[in-house]
Amino acid sequence: MTEEIIIAGFGGQGVLSMGKILAYAGIMQDKEVSWLPSYGPEMRGGTSNVTVILSDERICSPYLNQFDTAIILNQQSMDKFESAVKPGGLLIYDPNGITHHPTRKDINIYQVAAADKASELGISKLFNMIVLGGFLKVKPLVTPEMLHKGLEKSLPERHHHLIPKNEEAVEIGKGLLTPYHTL
Amino acid sequence: MAKQLVLMKGNQAIAEAAIRCGCDGYFGYPITPQSEVLEHLMAERPYLTTGMVVLQAESELASINMVYAGAAAGKRVMTSSSSPGFSLMQEGLSYIAGAELPALCVNVVRGGPGLGTIQPSQSDYFQTTKGGGHGDYRLITLAPASVQEMYDFVELGFDLAFKYRNPVAILSDGVIGQVMEKVMVDDYKPRWTNEYIEENCPWAATGHRSTGKHRIVTSLELEALKQEAINDRIQAKYRKCEEEDARYEAIQCDDAEYVFVAYGSAARICMKSVELARAEGIKVGLIRPITLWPFPTKAVKEIGGRMKKILSVEMNAGQMIEDVKLAVDCKVPVEHYGRYGGVIPTPVEILDALKKMVK
Numbered sequence: 001m002t003e004e005i006i007i008a009g010f011g012g013q014g015v016l017s018m019g020k021i022l023a024y025a026g027i028m029q030d031k032e033v034s035w036l037p038s039y040g041p042e043m044r045g046g047t048s049n050v051t052v053i054l055s056d057e058r059i060c061s062p063y064l065n066q067f068d069t070a071i072i073l074n075q076q077s078m079d080k081f082e083s084a085v086k087p088g089g090l091l092i093y094d095p096n097g098i099t100h101h102p103t104r105k106d107i108n109i110y111q112v113a114a115a116d117k118a119s120e121l122g123i124s125k126l127f128n129m130i131v132l133g134g135f136l137k138v139k140p141l142v143t144p145e146m147l148h149k150g151l152e153k154s155l156p157e158r159h160h161h162l163i164p165k166n167e168e169a170v171e172i173g174k175g176l177l178t179p180y181h182t183l
Numbered sequence: 184m185a186k187q188l189v190l191m192k193g194n195q196a197i198a199e200a201a202i203r204c205g206c207d208g209y210f211g212y213p214i215t216p217q218s219e220v221l222e223h224l225m226a227e228r229p230y231l232t233t234g235m236v237v238l239q240a241e242s243e244l245a246s247i248n249m250v251y252a253g254a255a256a257g258k259r260v261m262t263s264s265s266s267p268g269f270s271l272m273q274e275g276l277s278y279i280a281g282a283e284l285p286a287l288c289v290n291v292v293r294g295g296p297g298l299g300t301i302q303p304s305q306s307d308y309f310q311t312t313k314g315g316g317h318g319d320y321r322l323i324t325l326a327p328a329s330v331q332e333m334y335d336f337v338e339l340g341f342d343l344a345f346k347y348r349n350p351v352a353i354l355s356d357g358v359i360g361q362v363m364e365k366v367m368v369d370d371y372k373p374r375w376t377n378e379y380i381e382e383n384c385p386w387a388a389t390g391h392r393s394t395g396k397h398r399i400v401t402s403l404e405l406e407a408l409k410q411e412a413i414n415d416r417i418q419a420k421y422r423k424c425e426e427e428d429a430r431y432e433a434i435q436c437d438d439a440e441y442v443f444v445a446y447g448s449a450a451r452i453c454m455k456s457v458e459l460a461r462a463e464g465i466k467v468g469l470i471r472p473i474t475l476w477p478f479p480t481k482a483v484k485e486i487g488g489r490m491k492k493i494l495s496v497e498m499n500a501g502q503m504i505e506d507v508k509l510a511v512d513c514k515v516p517v518e519h520y521g522r523y524g525g526v527i528p529t530p531v532e533i534l535d536a537l538k539k540m541v542k
Contacts, residue, residue, distance in 0.1 A: 020363070033190065033363075033364065034363070034364050035364075036361065036362040039216060039361050059364075060458060060530075061451050061455035061530050062358060062364075063358060063451075063452060063527050064455075065531060065532075153190070
Protein backbone atom coordinates (compact mmCIF):
# COMPACT_ATOMS: atom_id res chain seq x y z
CA MET A 1 0.00 0.00 0.00
CA THR A 2 1.28 3.45 -0.94
CA GLU A 3 -0.93 6.54 -0.70
CA GLU A 4 0.42 9.77 -2.18
CA ILE A 5 -1.50 12.82 -1.00
CA ILE A 6 -1.33 16.55 -1.67
CA ILE A 7 -3.11 18.91 0.73
CA ALA A 8 -3.30 22.48 -0.55
CA GLY A 9 -4.94 25.70 0.55
CA PHE A 10 -4.25 29.08 2.13
CA GLY A 11 -1.63 29.61 4.83
CA GLY A 12 -3.42 29.45 8.19
CA GLN A 13 -6.03 26.88 7.17
CA GLY A 14 -4.13 24.16 8.96
CA VAL A 15 -2.91 22.43 5.81
CA LEU A 16 0.51 21.56 7.27
CA SER A 17 -0.86 20.37 10.61
CA MET A 18 -3.48 18.21 8.92
CA GLY A 19 -0.63 16.55 7.04
CA LYS A 20 1.40 16.22 10.23
CA ILE A 21 -1.44 14.48 12.07
CA LEU A 22 -1.82 12.04 9.16
CA ALA A 23 1.93 11.40 9.18
CA TYR A 24 2.02 10.76 12.94
CA ALA A 25 -1.04 8.49 12.71
CA GLY A 26 0.74 6.63 9.88
CA ILE A 27 3.84 6.10 12.03
CA MET A 28 1.67 4.69 14.81
CA GLN A 29 0.49 2.10 12.29
CA ASP A 30 4.09 1.17 11.43
CA LYS A 31 3.93 2.83 8.02
CA GLU A 32 6.76 4.61 6.28
CA VAL A 33 5.88 8.31 6.07
CA SER A 34 7.06 11.43 4.32
CA TRP A 35 5.81 14.99 4.92
CA LEU A 36 7.19 17.67 2.60
CA PRO A 37 5.87 21.22 3.00
CA SER A 38 6.05 24.04 0.51
CA TYR A 39 8.26 26.51 2.30
CA GLY A 40 8.95 29.07 -0.38
CA PRO A 41 7.27 32.38 -0.97
CA GLU A 42 4.09 30.52 0.06
CA MET A 43 4.84 30.57 3.76
CA ARG A 44 5.33 34.29 3.51
CA GLY A 45 1.62 34.73 2.70
CA GLY A 46 -0.62 33.08 0.12
CA THR A 47 -0.98 29.42 -0.75
CA SER A 48 0.44 26.58 1.28
CA ASN A 49 0.69 22.90 0.48
CA VAL A 50 2.13 19.68 1.82
CA THR A 51 2.87 16.32 0.20
CA VAL A 52 2.18 13.40 2.54
CA ILE A 53 3.09 9.82 1.62
CA LEU A 54 2.08 6.79 3.67
CA SER A 55 3.49 3.46 2.55
CA ASP A 56 4.30 -0.09 3.57
CA GLU A 57 7.56 0.14 1.62
CA ARG A 58 10.60 2.41 1.53
CA ILE A 59 9.41 5.73 0.12
CA CYS A 60 11.21 6.83 -3.04
CA SER A 61 10.64 10.46 -3.89
CA PRO A 62 9.18 12.80 -1.25
CA TYR A 63 8.54 15.23 -4.11
CA LEU A 64 5.81 14.23 -6.57
CA ASN A 65 3.73 15.62 -9.40
CA GLN A 66 1.00 12.94 -9.49
CA PHE A 67 -1.13 12.07 -6.52
CA ASP A 68 -3.61 9.38 -5.44
CA THR A 69 -5.48 12.02 -3.46
CA ALA A 70 -5.71 15.80 -3.64
CA ILE A 71 -7.35 17.68 -0.76
CA ILE A 72 -8.06 21.16 -2.11
CA LEU A 73 -9.05 24.14 -0.01
CA ASN A 74 -8.91 27.14 -2.34
CA GLN A 75 -9.26 28.08 -6.01
CA GLN A 76 -5.54 28.58 -6.66
CA SER A 77 -4.85 25.07 -5.43
CA MET A 78 -7.70 23.69 -7.53
CA ASP A 79 -6.19 25.32 -10.61
CA LYS A 80 -2.79 23.86 -9.78
CA PHE A 81 -3.62 20.35 -8.57
CA GLU A 82 -6.86 19.13 -10.22
CA SER A 83 -4.82 17.88 -13.17
CA ALA A 84 -2.25 16.26 -10.85
CA VAL A 85 -4.65 13.58 -9.58
CA LYS A 86 -3.87 10.17 -11.07
CA PRO A 87 -6.66 8.71 -13.24
CA GLY A 88 -9.02 6.82 -10.92
CA GLY A 89 -7.75 8.90 -8.00
CA LEU A 90 -9.55 11.04 -5.47
CA LEU A 91 -10.19 14.78 -5.19
CA ILE A 92 -11.81 16.20 -2.07
CA TYR A 93 -12.53 19.90 -1.82
CA ASP A 94 -14.32 22.51 0.21
CA PRO A 95 -16.70 24.35 -2.17
CA ASN A 96 -16.36 27.54 -0.10
CA GLY A 97 -14.67 30.15 -2.30
CA ILE A 98 -14.46 27.80 -5.30
CA THR A 99 -15.66 29.51 -8.48
CA HIS A 100 -14.46 26.94 -11.01
CA HIS A 101 -15.52 23.51 -9.86
CA PRO A 102 -13.51 20.48 -10.98
CA THR A 103 -14.38 19.06 -14.39
CA ARG A 104 -12.42 15.79 -14.51
CA LYS A 105 -14.52 12.75 -15.35
CA ASP A 106 -11.84 10.11 -14.71
CA ILE A 107 -11.50 10.59 -10.95
CA ASN A 108 -13.71 10.45 -7.86
CA ILE A 109 -14.68 13.87 -6.56
CA TYR A 110 -16.25 14.68 -3.20
CA GLN A 111 -17.16 17.89 -1.43
CA VAL A 112 -16.79 18.64 2.28
CA ALA A 113 -18.43 21.95 3.18
CA ALA A 114 -16.12 22.32 6.15
CA ALA A 115 -15.70 26.09 6.25
CA ASP A 116 -19.47 26.76 6.45
CA LYS A 117 -19.98 24.06 9.07
CA ALA A 118 -17.05 25.26 11.16
CA SER A 119 -18.30 28.84 11.22
CA GLU A 120 -21.89 27.69 11.92
CA LEU A 121 -20.65 25.72 14.95
CA GLY A 122 -18.16 28.42 15.96
CA ILE A 123 -15.21 26.02 15.66
CA SER A 124 -13.27 27.65 12.86
CA LYS A 125 -9.96 26.43 14.28
CA LEU A 126 -11.13 22.85 13.77
CA PHE A 127 -11.83 23.44 10.08
CA ASN A 128 -8.92 21.27 8.97
CA MET A 129 -10.03 18.36 11.14
CA ILE A 130 -13.48 18.46 9.52
CA VAL A 131 -11.78 18.20 6.13
CA LEU A 132 -9.60 15.36 7.39
CA GLY A 133 -12.77 13.54 8.52
CA GLY A 134 -14.15 13.76 4.99
CA PHE A 135 -10.96 12.24 3.62
CA LEU A 136 -10.88 9.43 6.19
CA LYS A 137 -14.51 8.60 5.37
CA VAL A 138 -13.49 7.84 1.75
CA LYS A 139 -10.10 6.35 2.60
CA PRO A 140 -9.90 5.01 6.16
CA LEU A 141 -6.11 4.83 6.02
CA VAL A 142 -5.71 5.34 9.74
CA THR A 143 -7.93 3.97 12.49
CA PRO A 144 -9.59 6.31 15.03
CA GLU A 145 -7.27 4.90 17.74
CA MET A 146 -4.17 5.72 15.69
CA LEU A 147 -5.57 9.15 14.86
CA HIS A 148 -5.93 9.73 18.60
CA LYS A 149 -2.30 8.74 19.13
CA GLY A 150 -1.30 10.90 16.18
CA LEU A 151 -3.00 13.90 17.76
CA GLU A 152 -1.24 13.21 21.05
CA LYS A 153 2.11 13.13 19.29
CA SER A 154 1.62 16.16 17.08
CA LEU A 155 -0.05 18.51 19.57
CA PRO A 156 1.91 20.00 22.45
CA GLU A 157 0.76 18.69 25.83
CA ARG A 158 -0.87 21.96 26.80
CA HIS A 159 -3.36 21.41 23.97
CA HIS A 160 -4.14 17.77 24.77
CA HIS A 161 -7.46 18.73 26.39
CA LEU A 162 -8.59 19.76 22.89
CA ILE A 163 -8.09 16.27 21.43
CA PRO A 164 -11.74 15.17 22.00
CA LYS A 165 -12.96 18.30 20.18
CA ASN A 166 -10.61 17.48 17.27
CA GLU A 167 -12.00 13.95 17.16
CA GLU A 168 -15.58 15.29 17.16
CA ALA A 169 -14.67 17.54 14.23
CA VAL A 170 -13.35 14.51 12.33
CA GLU A 171 -16.70 12.77 12.90
CA ILE A 172 -18.59 15.87 11.71
CA GLY A 173 -16.46 15.81 8.54
CA LYS A 174 -17.33 12.18 7.89
CA GLY A 175 -21.02 13.15 7.99
CA LEU A 176 -20.57 16.13 5.68
CA LEU A 177 -18.98 14.23 2.80
CA THR A 178 -21.02 14.61 -0.39
CA PRO A 179 -20.26 12.88 -3.71
CA TYR A 180 -19.79 15.36 -6.57
CA HIS A 181 -18.69 12.97 -9.31
CA THR A 182 -17.96 9.29 -8.73
CA LEU A 183 -16.80 6.59 -11.09
CA MET B 184 17.56 3.38 27.12
CA ALA B 185 17.21 1.84 23.69
CA LYS B 186 16.85 3.55 20.35
CA GLN B 187 13.76 5.65 19.80
CA LEU B 188 11.60 6.27 16.74
CA VAL B 189 10.66 9.90 16.06
CA LEU B 190 9.21 11.96 13.23
CA MET B 191 11.28 15.03 12.40
CA LYS B 192 12.60 17.33 9.70
CA GLY B 193 16.04 16.77 8.22
CA ASN B 194 17.28 20.00 9.77
CA GLN B 195 16.01 18.98 13.21
CA ALA B 196 17.71 15.59 12.77
CA ILE B 197 21.06 17.36 12.29
CA ALA B 198 20.55 19.23 15.56
CA GLU B 199 19.24 16.21 17.47
CA ALA B 200 22.13 14.05 16.25
CA ALA B 201 24.63 16.69 17.35
CA ILE B 202 23.24 16.69 20.89
CA ARG B 203 23.02 12.91 21.10
CA CYS B 204 26.43 12.06 19.64
CA GLY B 205 28.28 14.24 22.12
CA CYS B 206 29.01 17.34 20.04
CA ASP B 207 30.77 20.03 22.11
CA GLY B 208 29.62 23.12 20.30
CA TYR B 209 27.50 24.56 17.52
CA PHE B 210 28.14 28.04 16.15
CA GLY B 211 25.85 29.34 13.43
CA TYR B 212 23.88 32.12 11.87
CA PRO B 213 20.29 31.66 10.62
CA ILE B 214 19.48 31.34 6.94
CA THR B 215 16.63 29.65 5.06
CA PRO B 216 16.25 26.71 4.42
CA GLN B 217 18.29 25.44 7.38
CA SER B 218 17.15 27.69 10.25
CA GLU B 219 15.53 24.74 12.05
CA VAL B 220 19.02 23.48 12.98
CA LEU B 221 19.66 26.44 15.28
CA GLU B 222 15.98 26.66 16.27
CA HIS B 223 15.91 23.03 17.40
CA LEU B 224 19.18 23.41 19.33
CA MET B 225 17.90 26.53 21.07
CA ALA B 226 14.62 24.78 21.94
CA GLU B 227 16.39 21.68 23.30
CA ARG B 228 18.92 23.73 25.31
CA PRO B 229 21.65 21.04 25.43
CA TYR B 230 23.88 23.41 27.41
CA LEU B 231 21.73 22.49 30.40
CA THR B 232 22.04 18.73 29.84
CA THR B 233 25.06 17.49 27.87
CA GLY B 234 26.92 20.78 28.26
CA MET B 235 27.02 21.37 24.51
CA VAL B 236 27.52 25.04 23.64
CA VAL B 237 24.97 26.54 21.25
CA LEU B 238 25.73 30.01 20.02
CA GLN B 239 24.17 32.27 17.45
CA ALA B 240 27.16 34.18 16.17
CA GLU B 241 27.03 37.65 14.64
CA SER B 242 27.82 36.33 11.16
CA GLU B 243 28.92 33.31 9.17
CA LEU B 244 32.52 34.54 9.35
CA ALA B 245 32.36 34.58 13.11
CA SER B 246 30.70 31.14 13.15
CA ILE B 247 33.37 29.38 11.11
CA ASN B 248 36.17 31.03 13.06
CA MET B 249 34.60 29.95 16.35
CA VAL B 250 34.55 26.45 14.89
CA TYR B 251 38.24 26.85 13.97
CA ALA B 252 39.08 27.79 17.56
CA GLY B 253 37.00 25.00 19.11
CA ALA B 254 38.55 22.45 16.76
CA ALA B 255 42.04 23.65 17.67
CA ALA B 256 41.28 22.68 21.26
CA GLY B 257 40.29 19.14 20.21
CA LYS B 258 36.56 19.74 20.62
CA ARG B 259 33.88 18.24 18.40
CA VAL B 260 32.43 21.42 16.93
CA MET B 261 30.20 22.25 14.00
CA THR B 262 28.30 24.87 12.07
CA SER B 263 25.54 24.88 9.49
CA SER B 264 24.40 27.28 6.81
CA SER B 265 22.93 27.51 3.34
CA SER B 266 24.64 28.47 0.09
CA PRO B 267 25.27 32.26 0.42
CA GLY B 268 26.26 31.76 4.06
CA PHE B 269 28.40 28.75 3.20
CA SER B 270 30.28 30.87 0.65
CA LEU B 271 31.20 33.27 3.45
CA MET B 272 32.76 30.36 5.36
CA GLN B 273 35.18 29.24 2.63
CA GLU B 274 38.19 31.15 3.92
CA GLY B 275 37.73 29.61 7.36
CA LEU B 276 37.38 26.11 5.90
CA SER B 277 40.62 26.52 3.98
CA TYR B 278 42.38 27.58 7.20
CA ILE B 279 40.90 24.64 9.13
CA ALA B 280 42.07 22.23 6.40
CA GLY B 281 45.48 23.93 6.34
CA ALA B 282 45.82 23.70 10.11
CA GLU B 283 44.73 20.03 9.86
CA LEU B 284 41.82 20.29 12.25
CA PRO B 285 38.60 18.28 12.44
CA ALA B 286 35.30 20.13 12.02
CA LEU B 287 31.82 19.53 10.67
CA CYS B 288 29.91 21.97 8.49
CA VAL B 289 26.44 21.42 7.05
CA ASN B 290 25.28 23.12 3.86
CA VAL B 291 21.54 22.88 3.16
CA VAL B 292 21.81 24.10 -0.40
CA ARG B 293 19.46 26.64 -1.99
CA GLY B 294 19.42 27.90 -5.56
CA GLY B 295 22.09 30.39 -6.65
CA PRO B 296 24.10 32.18 -7.80
CA GLY B 297 24.16 35.21 -5.52
CA LEU B 298 21.34 35.46 -3.01
CA GLY B 299 19.43 33.32 -5.50
CA THR B 300 16.33 31.72 -4.08
CA ILE B 301 15.33 29.87 -0.91
CA GLN B 302 14.22 26.75 -2.82
CA PRO B 303 16.23 23.51 -2.97
CA SER B 304 19.20 23.09 -5.29
CA GLN B 305 22.42 21.11 -5.71
CA SER B 306 24.37 23.90 -7.31
CA ASP B 307 27.16 23.91 -4.69
CA TYR B 308 28.66 20.59 -5.82
CA PHE B 309 31.72 22.21 -7.42
CA GLN B 310 32.25 24.53 -4.47
CA THR B 311 32.11 21.72 -1.93
CA THR B 312 33.95 18.91 -3.71
CA LYS B 313 36.55 20.89 -5.62
CA GLY B 314 37.47 23.36 -2.87
CA GLY B 315 35.55 26.59 -2.36
CA GLY B 316 38.44 28.18 -0.53
CA HIS B 317 42.04 28.61 -1.64
CA GLY B 318 44.80 26.04 -1.60
CA ASP B 319 45.10 22.32 -2.33
CA TYR B 320 42.56 20.98 0.12
CA ARG B 321 39.46 18.81 0.00
CA LEU B 322 36.31 18.69 2.05
CA ILE B 323 35.23 15.14 2.81
CA THR B 324 31.65 15.46 1.60
CA LEU B 325 28.67 13.39 2.71
CA ALA B 326 25.40 13.60 0.76
CA PRO B 327 22.38 12.45 2.81
CA ALA B 328 19.28 11.32 0.90
CA SER B 329 16.95 10.87 3.87
CA VAL B 330 16.25 12.32 7.29
CA GLN B 331 17.80 9.18 8.81
CA GLU B 332 21.01 9.90 6.94
CA MET B 333 20.93 13.54 8.04
CA TYR B 334 20.94 12.11 11.56
CA ASP B 335 23.53 9.36 10.97
CA PHE B 336 25.98 11.52 9.04
CA VAL B 337 26.56 13.92 11.94
CA GLU B 338 28.35 11.29 14.02
CA LEU B 339 29.92 9.75 10.91
CA GLY B 340 31.07 13.23 9.89
CA PHE B 341 32.78 13.80 13.24
CA ASP B 342 34.40 10.35 13.05
CA LEU B 343 35.81 11.06 9.59
CA ALA B 344 36.87 14.57 10.58
CA PHE B 345 38.91 13.19 13.48
CA LYS B 346 40.19 10.20 11.49
CA TYR B 347 41.72 12.54 8.90
CA ARG B 348 41.99 15.78 10.89
CA ASN B 349 40.17 17.51 8.07
CA PRO B 350 36.87 19.41 7.79
CA VAL B 351 33.86 17.35 6.70
CA ALA B 352 30.83 18.77 4.89
CA ILE B 353 27.31 17.43 4.91
CA LEU B 354 25.94 18.58 1.56
CA SER B 355 22.18 18.52 1.79
CA ASP B 356 19.44 20.63 0.20
CA GLY B 357 16.08 22.21 0.95
CA VAL B 358 14.11 19.01 0.26
CA ILE B 359 16.03 16.80 2.70
CA GLY B 360 16.26 19.69 5.18
CA GLN B 361 12.52 20.38 5.19
CA VAL B 362 10.98 16.93 4.75
CA MET B 363 9.74 15.06 7.83
CA GLU B 364 10.43 11.33 7.96
CA LYS B 365 10.86 8.60 10.53
CA VAL B 366 14.21 8.62 12.31
CA MET B 367 15.69 6.13 14.70
CA VAL B 368 17.63 8.18 17.26
CA ASP B 369 20.32 6.84 19.58
CA ASP B 370 20.68 7.23 23.29
CA TYR B 371 22.72 10.24 24.48
CA LYS B 372 26.47 9.68 24.36
CA PRO B 373 28.64 11.66 26.77
CA ARG B 374 30.91 14.38 25.41
CA TRP B 375 34.63 13.66 25.41
CA THR B 376 36.36 14.52 28.66
CA ASN B 377 39.42 16.76 28.69
CA GLU B 378 41.46 13.71 29.73
CA TYR B 379 40.23 11.81 26.69
CA ILE B 380 41.15 14.69 24.39
CA GLU B 381 44.56 15.00 26.08
CA GLU B 382 45.21 11.33 25.44
CA ASN B 383 43.75 10.96 21.93
CA CYS B 384 44.42 14.32 20.31
CA PRO B 385 48.13 14.98 20.83
CA TRP B 386 47.86 17.91 18.41
CA ALA B 387 45.13 19.74 20.35
CA ALA B 388 45.99 23.06 21.97
CA THR B 389 44.73 22.25 25.45
CA GLY B 390 47.13 24.48 27.36
CA HIS B 391 50.62 23.35 28.45
CA ARG B 392 49.93 23.95 32.15
CA SER B 393 53.62 24.60 32.93
CA THR B 394 54.73 21.32 31.33
CA GLY B 395 56.80 23.33 28.89
CA LYS B 396 55.24 21.46 25.95
CA HIS B 397 53.84 23.88 23.41
CA ARG B 398 51.29 22.85 20.85
CA ILE B 399 50.98 25.31 18.05
CA VAL B 400 48.05 25.25 15.64
CA THR B 401 48.63 27.26 12.50
CA SER B 402 48.12 27.13 8.76
CA LEU B 403 51.13 29.39 8.13
CA GLU B 404 54.53 28.09 6.99
CA LEU B 405 56.63 30.61 5.09
CA GLU B 406 59.41 28.23 4.07
CA ALA B 407 58.39 26.68 0.77
CA LEU B 408 60.02 23.28 1.34
CA LYS B 409 58.34 22.95 4.71
CA GLN B 410 55.02 24.02 3.23
CA GLU B 411 55.50 21.43 0.52
CA ALA B 412 56.07 18.77 3.17
CA ILE B 413 52.83 19.81 4.89
CA ASN B 414 51.05 19.52 1.56
CA ASP B 415 52.58 16.07 1.03
CA ARG B 416 51.21 14.96 4.37
CA ILE B 417 47.77 16.37 3.57
CA GLN B 418 47.69 14.76 0.13
CA ALA B 419 48.70 11.40 1.62
CA LYS B 420 45.64 11.63 3.90
CA TYR B 421 43.44 12.33 0.90
CA ARG B 422 44.77 9.28 -0.98
CA LYS B 423 44.04 7.15 2.09
CA CYS B 424 40.56 8.64 2.33
CA GLU B 425 39.88 7.88 -1.35
CA GLU B 426 40.99 4.31 -0.74
CA GLU B 427 39.06 3.68 2.47
CA ASP B 428 36.06 5.96 2.69
CA ALA B 429 34.30 6.31 -0.66
CA ARG B 430 30.68 5.27 -0.17
CA TYR B 431 27.75 4.66 -2.48
CA GLU B 432 24.49 2.75 -2.83
CA ALA B 433 23.60 0.76 -5.97
CA ILE B 434 19.88 0.26 -6.59
CA GLN B 435 18.61 -2.26 -9.15
CA CYS B 436 21.87 -2.17 -11.13
CA ASP B 437 22.38 -5.94 -11.56
CA ASP B 438 20.27 -6.40 -14.69
CA ALA B 439 20.30 -2.75 -15.78
CA GLU B 440 21.19 -1.54 -19.26
CA TYR B 441 21.08 2.11 -18.28
CA VAL B 442 21.86 3.83 -15.02
CA PHE B 443 21.09 7.09 -13.29
CA VAL B 444 23.81 8.66 -11.18
CA ALA B 445 22.28 11.01 -8.63
CA TYR B 446 22.81 12.01 -5.00
CA GLY B 447 20.70 13.50 -2.20
CA SER B 448 17.14 14.47 -3.03
CA ALA B 449 17.76 14.00 -6.78
CA ALA B 450 18.58 10.35 -5.99
CA ARG B 451 15.28 9.98 -4.12
CA ILE B 452 13.39 11.35 -7.11
CA CYS B 453 15.36 9.04 -9.43
CA MET B 454 14.33 6.05 -7.28
CA LYS B 455 10.77 6.83 -8.27
CA SER B 456 11.79 7.25 -11.91
CA VAL B 457 13.45 3.79 -11.76
CA GLU B 458 10.14 2.36 -10.54
CA LEU B 459 8.19 4.12 -13.34
CA ALA B 460 10.72 3.16 -16.04
CA ARG B 461 10.81 -0.49 -15.04
CA ALA B 462 7.00 -0.61 -15.18
CA GLU B 463 7.42 0.37 -18.83
CA GLY B 464 10.10 -2.26 -19.42
CA ILE B 465 13.18 -0.01 -19.42
CA LYS B 466 15.94 -1.69 -17.42
CA VAL B 467 17.42 1.18 -15.46
CA GLY B 468 19.26 1.30 -12.17
CA LEU B 469 20.61 3.99 -9.88
CA ILE B 470 24.06 4.65 -8.46
CA ARG B 471 23.78 6.97 -5.48
CA PRO B 472 27.11 8.46 -4.39
CA ILE B 473 26.99 8.88 -0.61
CA THR B 474 30.40 10.52 -0.45
CA LEU B 475 30.78 13.16 -3.16
CA TRP B 476 34.41 13.59 -2.20
CA PRO B 477 35.92 11.07 -2.26
CA PHE B 478 33.75 10.27 -5.28
CA PRO B 479 32.95 6.53 -5.56
CA THR B 480 35.01 6.36 -8.75
CA LYS B 481 35.65 2.60 -8.66
CA ALA B 482 31.96 1.76 -8.29
CA VAL B 483 30.85 4.14 -11.02
CA LYS B 484 33.59 2.77 -13.29
CA GLU B 485 32.65 -0.84 -12.57
CA ILE B 486 28.85 -0.49 -12.71
CA GLY B 487 28.69 2.36 -15.19
CA GLY B 488 31.17 0.57 -17.45
CA ARG B 489 28.59 -2.19 -18.08
CA MET B 490 25.86 0.22 -19.19
CA LYS B 491 24.78 1.37 -22.64
CA LYS B 492 24.41 4.93 -21.41
CA ILE B 493 24.51 6.87 -18.15
CA LEU B 494 22.23 9.73 -17.15
CA SER B 495 23.64 12.05 -14.50
CA VAL B 496 20.72 13.75 -12.76
CA GLU B 497 21.41 16.82 -10.67
CA MET B 498 19.56 19.91 -9.49
CA ASN B 499 22.13 22.09 -11.25
CA ALA B 500 23.46 22.76 -14.75
CA GLY B 501 25.77 19.73 -14.73
CA GLN B 502 28.54 19.54 -12.13
CA MET B 503 28.86 15.96 -10.83
CA ILE B 504 28.69 14.77 -14.45
CA GLU B 505 32.38 15.67 -14.76
CA ASP B 506 33.28 13.16 -12.06
CA VAL B 507 31.01 10.55 -13.66
CA LYS B 508 32.71 11.03 -17.03
CA LEU B 509 36.16 10.81 -15.44
CA ALA B 510 35.14 7.63 -13.60
CA VAL B 511 34.10 5.81 -16.81
CA ASP B 512 36.95 7.44 -18.72
CA CYS B 513 34.37 8.69 -21.25
CA LYS B 514 34.08 5.09 -22.55
CA VAL B 515 30.31 5.09 -21.93
CA PRO B 516 28.17 8.00 -23.15
CA VAL B 517 27.17 10.17 -20.18
CA GLU B 518 24.33 12.68 -20.46
CA HIS B 519 23.05 15.25 -17.98
CA TYR B 520 19.53 16.08 -16.92
CA GLY B 521 18.89 18.82 -14.43
CA ARG B 522 16.73 21.70 -13.26
CA TYR B 523 18.15 24.61 -11.37
CA GLY B 524 17.37 27.90 -9.67
CA GLY B 525 15.27 26.12 -7.03
CA VAL B 526 13.14 24.03 -9.39
CA ILE B 527 12.85 20.38 -8.41
CA PRO B 528 12.61 17.90 -11.31
CA THR B 529 9.66 15.52 -11.11
CA PRO B 530 9.98 11.72 -11.39
CA VAL B 531 8.04 11.80 -14.70
CA GLU B 532 10.27 14.52 -16.11
CA ILE B 533 13.37 12.42 -15.37
CA LEU B 534 11.66 9.38 -16.92
CA ASP B 535 11.06 11.43 -20.08
CA ALA B 536 14.73 12.46 -20.16
CA LEU B 537 15.68 8.78 -19.82
CA LYS B 538 13.36 7.76 -22.67
CA LYS B 539 14.87 10.44 -24.87
CA MET B 540 18.36 9.15 -24.09
CA VAL B 541 17.37 5.50 -24.67
CA LYS B 542 15.92 6.25 -28.13
